[in-house]
């Protein structure tokens with residue numbers, strides 16, 4: 001929808017096909033980093049999203065057993081700066097897309113695309129100057145183009161809650177708590193909500209059981225015992241992290257965008273951020289000449305792909321510090337995480353924060 005909106009702002013006519021009967025999101029929070037916010041500004045929805053969200057002043061790591069604060073950085077230095085409920089972001093994008101004139105067809109399942117510029121759906125086939133598959137990690141568009149290099153389910157299982165209280169996360173900080181191969185992230189998400197995510201290895205049957213096994217999580221995170229109690233009985237969303245890599249992000253008049261092209265574990269808070277940033281880059285790379293669209297798309301991938309490739313590398317690396325770190329070396333993990341949190345390392349890892357975002361009336 002964001003990509004469609006940016007094209008519509010440039011005068012294109014755009015149709016979005018969504019397989020679900022309505023546009024909706026899961027009940028969870030989403031971190032909005034510098035590049036993500038810039039794209040929301042270009043779209044004209046940043047103020048609305050910020051009003052429902054929250055600025056995070058600090059990014060912190062704590063020991064889940066002792067509570068020791070072993071990493072603490074101010075919000076400006078590459079950490080997640082804002083957070084909002086996912087549904088708020090999605091509604092703002094949908095309203096903006098409709099206002100820009102984007103046609104949204106729900107209940108329309110895409111089955112594939114043809115590089116000549118044809119989209120195949122359950123409602124029929126449609127010709128276009130440009131087809132963009134932003135259809136997530138299991139992208140039918142990507143598969144039909146034959147450009148998939150690798151898709152994998154990672155062994156990390158994440159369980160997410162959006163608690164209807166600030167008592168779980170009273171401070172305006174994003175805090176990650178570490179305990180063995182388990183991890184809990186907590187951040188307030190607006191004036192009366194707290195976003196909580198709990199990560200464990202998929203072989204950790206107790207930790208991944210739903211409803212939450214309070215005693216196993218509170219024994220790993222005794223400092224959070226009171227807060228975890230507030231999650232009991234709340235709806236939870238659980239899934240494995242996924243990764244997608246591609247031989248190419250395009251073929252002829254078809255491009256793939258977002259998780260379809262570069263699904264990644266969310267440890268740098270950049271999945272949606274990269275999707276939106278690449279959408280902005282593609283929308284501002286395309287020229288007016290329809291005959292040159294395949295060349296424009298190829299240039300877009302050549303120039304901008306490095307941001308996704310490097311972010312994938314570092315988010316995979318961070319994920320493995322949770323579930324692949326050898327038990328007998330755990331005492332070395334805190335200093336290592338502290339090293340990754342130094343400004344020097346953050347500058348390398350948070351490359352997507354510096355993704356160049358272009359106003360719609362300018363061209364890359």
Ligand SMILES: Cc1cc2nc3c(=O)[nH]c(=O)nc-3n(C[C@H](O)[C@H](O)[C@H](O)COP(=O)(O)OP(=O)(O)OC[C@H]3O[C@@H](n4cnc5c(N)ncnc54)[C@H](O)[C@@H]3O)c2cc1C
Pocket residue numbers: 017018019020029030031032036108109110111134135136137139140158160239241257258259260266269270271272273274275
């Ligand atoms: C636990 C977790 C936490 C995360 N936290 C963050 C975060 O804090 N910040 C951040 O930036 N990112 C985060 N992400 C990543 C972010 O959610 C994704 O990167 C983002 O949603 C990708 O957007 P997308 O539009 O590419 O794909 P999706 O969000 O998957 O959207 C794809 C859309 O296509 C539709 N669709 C799929 N197949 C078809 C079909 N065949 N026909 C028609 N429609 C179809 C789907 O219904 C859906 O509406 C997180 C991800 C996870 C799993």
